[in-house]
Amino acid sequence: MRLGLAALLAFAATTCAGADPPQFTAAELGRIAAHGPWPLPWTADPGNRVSGDAAAIRLGHALFFEPRLSANRRVACASCHDPARGFQDGRATARGLVAGTRNTPGLFNVRHQRWFGWDGAHDNLWSASLRPILDPREMGGKAARVARALRGKSALDCHYTAAFGKRPDAGDPELLVNVAKAIAAWQETLVSPATAFDEFRNALQRGDAEAAAAYPAAAQRGLGLFLGRGQCTTCHAGPLFSNGEFGDIGMPFFIAPDAVDPGRQGGIKRLLASPYNLLGAHNDDRMRDDPTRSNATGTKFLRAEHRNFGEFKVPTLRNLTLTAPYMHNGSIVTLREVVKHYSELDEDRLHADGERILKPLHLAEAEIDDLVAFLESLSPDAAPPAPIAPPAVPTCRER
């Protein structure tokens, strides 16, 4: 906590005069600070040897928009992960070659996640990027088709060769993993800009009361609820507003009258069965045997519990205004309804043996407005941010 007492008093004095935003305690100021700084510093993914490599990023960018990887040559990553919508599709559940059962997550800041997919069935970004290529419901691709797509365009061929030191070959068992690593390298560059909340947080850190007062009073009151009575930070913690783990907030998990989405329980099974997890041969981390630095620690020590059934990943709360509808099944359409869900929570829907964190908050209408105002302040207020252009690779001529 760097904010001095004088600054704190000055801040309290100026804000008291306005539309009575809350006066944060020292403990609350510390917790506000913990939701930043933003953006987080970029670090290379140790499990992906082409992380940060210009040719791989360029290749990954092109392949993300490339429908020829799919079985019907019409579905690309970008069909569902639309850059104009924060890399989401606006649908409740995704539709690729056939209809899926889960909501498409946005991809901004995806580099900073520990688990990928709503059930965390992937422990790394490149295997999460390989799944849709191969999944018969999404793109239905295979090595031969991918190799053909790469060799069919000289720029793709050249960037692949520059990144991996060999030409794309359908017979190479590494081909699909390499392609996924290149697409991951590009997705690692997707970072959303600082928001009104971040400016408020930084102003408090500097002790700049004037700048802090520019943050709307409603958002400040909403932040107070988020940290306090709402206990939202218990799960939505840190700069991403997610602790990266899993929880059950009483969302229904029936996907058909006779079928359920088991959530994290199924995710752990799929993760451990995957040849592309970080315990497998495709992890490029040189530190993987070092107990304090290995990137495979989470996977190695996972413990399956009964309560994992019906748990889903705690999503980031950044960029929510771009990524409606919400939840793993896209069943909630607006942020107001999300807040109402927490306000009117049906405790019978929560696991009997589960955590004792969530309680119906019984919020007043004005408090719901405040919490929504706060959530909206975690998104960019203008148009969706454009991804930064991939770097040029002088040795590869683009057509």
Add this chain to the structure above:
Amino acid sequence: MKSWRLPAREAESPADRVRRDGCWRCVLAASILGLTAAANAACPPAAADGTVLKSGDLVLAYRPLLKGKPDRIPMAQHFALEVQLCDQGGISAARLHKADATMPEHRHGINYRPAITALGGGRFRVEGMMLHMAGHWRLSFEVQAGGQTIPLAHDVQID
């Protein structure tokens, strides 16, 4: 279970003494002792061995092993622990059998099953711990000695 940190005086290591006195003979003695002393210098635990817990004769010291900040357990990040077991006779022959953590108020534990490796000299490494929420956690240890299981626990606040 009560826990405490050893007062600095008792916890002073030969290296600390050298730093305080700046005497050359000490440096010499410390460096000669260095290799042989290293194995049993850990009992009783020094300040650098971290938090000290006690049950009867048994003394357990633990410290988180982290890349950055050494003595604070971070929220929602994996960390390893180094544990030293001592008793009246110096290094304890007991075995660290289990290490775990729970949030008593939330009625849940951690999402990972830590693994314990014996390093020799009463030292153990616990890998795979992660406290995934802010709040009150109880770290718990089970030590086995002479056919008995001795539980030790320590409450920590994570934020």
